[in-house]
Amino acid sequence: MSERILIVDDEPTVLLFCTRALARMGYEVQGASSGEEALALLGTEDYQVLVTDIAMPGMTGIELLSLARQRQPDLAVIVITGVGSIDLAIKALRGGAQDFLAKPFTPLELKSAVDHALSEAHLAQERARLQVILPLFELSKRPLEYVDLKSLYSEILDLATQQTRASSAALFSLSENGGAYLHLEASVGAEMDCGSACLALIRLAQERQEAFVLDLATAESLDIRFDMEARGVTELLCVPLQAPGRFVGALVLTKDAAQPSFHADDVSLVTILSTHVAGLVENARLVNKLEGLNRDLERRVAERTRALEEANQRLLRSERLATVGKLGAGIAHELRNPLAVINNSAYFLRTRLGDDDPKIARHLEIIEHEVQTANKIITDLMAFVRVTDLERAPVDVNALMLEALTKVEVPEQVHVETRLDETLLKPLVDADKLRQVLINLMNNAVQAMPDGGQMSLVSAQRNGDVFISVQDTGVGIEAQDLERVFEPLFTTKAKGIGLGLALVKLLVEAHQGEIDVASERGKGTVFTVRLPVHPVLD
């Protein structure tokens, strides 16, 4: 880039001398004969160095220095002073001039001063760029997952407004998902919204694919121009945010009448910023998406884990019971043989002695009855072994309930009531096992009513499930015992070893069903079995 120098002196000879000398040395030089003229030139063209006489009619060099700096802070300034006006030179240096030349000076002195000022200006520029890039570098080092994006965006916008002396800045993201969704990610300075003017601006950025500056004269879109006027915006700088293969939004900086126009350096600075921001916005989008996927995955993993754990628990429980059952059944089987012998002996003795002595007959009956009771326990225990071997077929549950009732010894003082749904669907169940469930529940109900009462057998259906209830008006179960009634070997009864309900639960669960119990002390108990009509079979 060729260095452009603006020389201001009201003395034409000095002006001519300087312009010629510098032009010969390869610089691009422009002369101006007054501060006013120079200021006008600075407004339209880019200059790197301003060489100005201090003492001029009208605008002095000091005044020009100050105004020019406002417009272009990185402009290198050299002042020319007359003999004996060293105080003015000091004033100029304090006002921000890089160097001064005392008249008379040689072309070489001029060149040396210009070169010096230029290198200082370069250094200052480098410093300024570093100042921008360092915070950016710091920002980019932060792990994205810990970054609060909103505040990061704000930091970047702060940086952009400071460096370009803009009055406001905003970051918009655009997501296209069946339609265009413009989102204001962050803003500093004046409020911005996602109105139609904004969308038009973002579309323009998407179209142009590079940074552009619009002022009231160059804004072609009426929407945009009216919006600028309404907000008192004189100029705006819009930079598209381009992620690899995707337009993600735009950075917009605005200026009002009080601020100097955007400079080419501003554009390149914001362009640098924009690549970083585009990466951030895109990353944020991806992180969001990833988080969404993660959450979804986590939720599904959690659900699946819970289901598996439940299934595992169920399996463990039934396996443990099956193991206990197997062991028990083995022992039970061995017990049946001696029981059979005892039974035979009792029978034999009864045929020999029973008719003679009623007391002996009574005792032999007791032996036989107890043998039956012991045998019943063995049968219950052995039922645990083959719980999961189901021979499923559609079963008329109502008929099965009535059949089970015939296998239960119902004392006279217990009244049985049935409320059966005649339209009941036939669930796919193992009839033998379900009969066992029903018999056990009915036996339980009867035993809960030693002083009589009512046993209600109810069938119903709801949502593809069959519901069977066995209700009694008996003694009820204490609340603290209620959740334990299905545990094997737990019993509140004087008789029984606590296998009946455990087996019931195991059998119901083997059918992919559920069993519930509700009870009130002194009022009675109701067991409800839910069976799916169409179970999901493995």
Added chain:
Amino acid sequence: MNKLASKPAALLVVDDEEGMRTTLADILLECDFEVDVAEHGREAVDMASKKQYDVIVMDVRMPVMDGAQALRLMRERDPNIKVVMMSANIDAALDVRLRQCADRVMPKPLDMPELLRFIRQVLAQRMVAS
């Protein structure tokens, strides 16, 4: 009835447990049947080949030769032989073939009136046939 009384029915009780053999035999003797006993399947098969029994009451699980095997061998020799199988473990696991092969399968402890009813029924049918 007189004919039956003059020629008592011959029964064979097969069980590896002495208590079972003794009690069952005593009950059947009390009913005026002629009763022999065997300790396992092999012995029972031998005895059945030498003597015609009206009914054989046999345990399933025994050493040397189990009841199922003995039943098969007896049936080969005499398809019409009447056999009641006893088992302490009657459930779905019991060999289906055994159920088809035996004339009756009864769980232990035995329902004695039921067993006696069956024996008398067999004897009555045999009498009618002859």
